[in-house]
Amino acid sequence: MNSKIRNFLFLLLVAIVGVSSQSCKSKKHVLKASLKEHGFPYLYSRMIENQMKFDYLSAKFTLSYEQDKNSTTLRGQVRIKDDSLIWMSFTPALGIEAARLMLTNDSIKFMNRLNKTYFSGKYELVDSLLNTTIDYSLLQAMLIGNDLTQYDVKKYKSSIDNGMYRMTIRERRKIRRFIRKGEIDTRVLVQQIWLDPETYRIARIDIKEQSEDDNNKLRVHYKDYINVDGQLFPSSMRIEVVSNKSIFIDVEFNKVVINNPLRFPFNIPSKYDDAF
Numbered sequence: 001m002n003s004k005i006r007n008f009l010f011l012l013l014v015a016i017v018g019v020s021s022q023s024c025k026s027k028k029h030v031l032k033a034s035l036k037e038h039g040f041p042y043l044y045s046r047m048i049e050n051q052m053k054f055d056y057l058s059a060k061f062t063l064s065y066e067q068d069k070n071s072t073t074l075r076g077q078v079r080i081k082d083d084s085l086i087w088m089s090f091t092p093a094l095g096i097e098a099a100r101l102m103l104t105n106d107s108i109k110f111m112n113r114l115n116k117t118y119f120s121g122k123y124e125l126v127d128s129l130l131n132t133t134i135d136y137s138l139l140q141a142m143l144i145g146n147d148l149t150q151y152d153v154k155k156y157k158s159s160i161d162n163g164m165y166r167m168t169i170r171e172r173r174k175i176r177r178f179i180r181k182g183e184i185d186t187r188v189l190v191q192q193i194w195l196d197p198e199t200y201r202i203a204r205i206d207i208k209e210q211s212e213d214d215n216n217k218l219r220v221h222y223k224d225y226i227n228v229d230g231q232l233f234p235s236s237m238r239i240e241v242v243s244n245k246s247i248f249i250d251v252e253f254n255k256v257v258i259n260n261p262l263r264f265p266f267n268i269p270s271k272y273d274d275a276f
Contacts, residue, residue, distance in 0.1 A: 040167060044167060046200040047195055050201055050232070052144045054258040055259055056261060057078075059077065059256040060076070061254070062074070064250040074090045074092050076089050079264060081264070083137070084105070086140060087262075088101040098114050100266060102264065104136065105180060108120070109266060111272065118274065119274070137178070144233065152172060152173055154172070155170035155171045156169045166192060168192050169191045170190055174187070188209065188210040189210065201232050203222055205219070218241055221238040229259070235253045236252050
């Protein structure tokens with residue numbers, strides 16, 4: 001290689017590294033300054049300000065599920081009516097629907113078209129199957145990358161972790177007006193939230209019950225946020241249910257549409273058998 005070209009490439013590499021280093025230092029400085037000046041209340045309010053807001057949301061998805069080295073890939077669609085209902089349809093192959101799921105604030109309904117069975121019940125079953133804490137508000141928030149707005153915020157702190165803001169909330173109880181009949185109102189969640197410092201959208205969340213072992217938690221990673229009518233929606237997410245038998249779910253969303261009125265059909269044929 002010509003010595004002049006080699007020297008030029010070397011100087012170019014040095015310049016790129018130098019610029020990158022300055023950029024990282026500048027970013028860290030801005031993070032520290034903002035954290036020192038504003039702290040947790042500022043970060044939390046900015047997160048809420050930049051959350052997804054809609055009446056209706058629909059999207060298509062590809063889902064990969066892994067547990068105990070066994071994996072399954074499904075395609076489907078999801079429809080959401082804010083704070084009310086989540087409807088999902090699963091299609092493994094050939095465009096034929098295999099299953100349908102509907103979640104409301106107090107119930108779960110599932111219909112398996114392949115073996116003609118169904119289930120209708122409460123969230124306690126999901127808790128027992130996944131060995132974690134689940135309710136409707138948590139599920140909706142998890143799907144769209146929002147915070148748990150039905151839970152209060154107590155005993156918190158903020159810090160910087162690997163170029164992102166990290167907010168730790170040591171006590172989150174469901175606000176009394178959102179507690180439904182038969183629901184446990186003594187459940188206390190511990191939550192950590194990592195925020196992107198440019199968009200204030202969630203990059204990662206960890207959730208566990210305060211009384212449970214540290215090894216049992218729900219973790220969600222978000223990436224590839226896309227613009228949907230001026231709002232940022234996570235087109236890619238990884239869900240980890242960390243327990244004795246860990247579960248990994250990767251979801252890729254596309255064709256996301258908000259605020260178009262939707263239907264949520266769910267009729268169980270009379271010939272279907274109760275799965276439980």
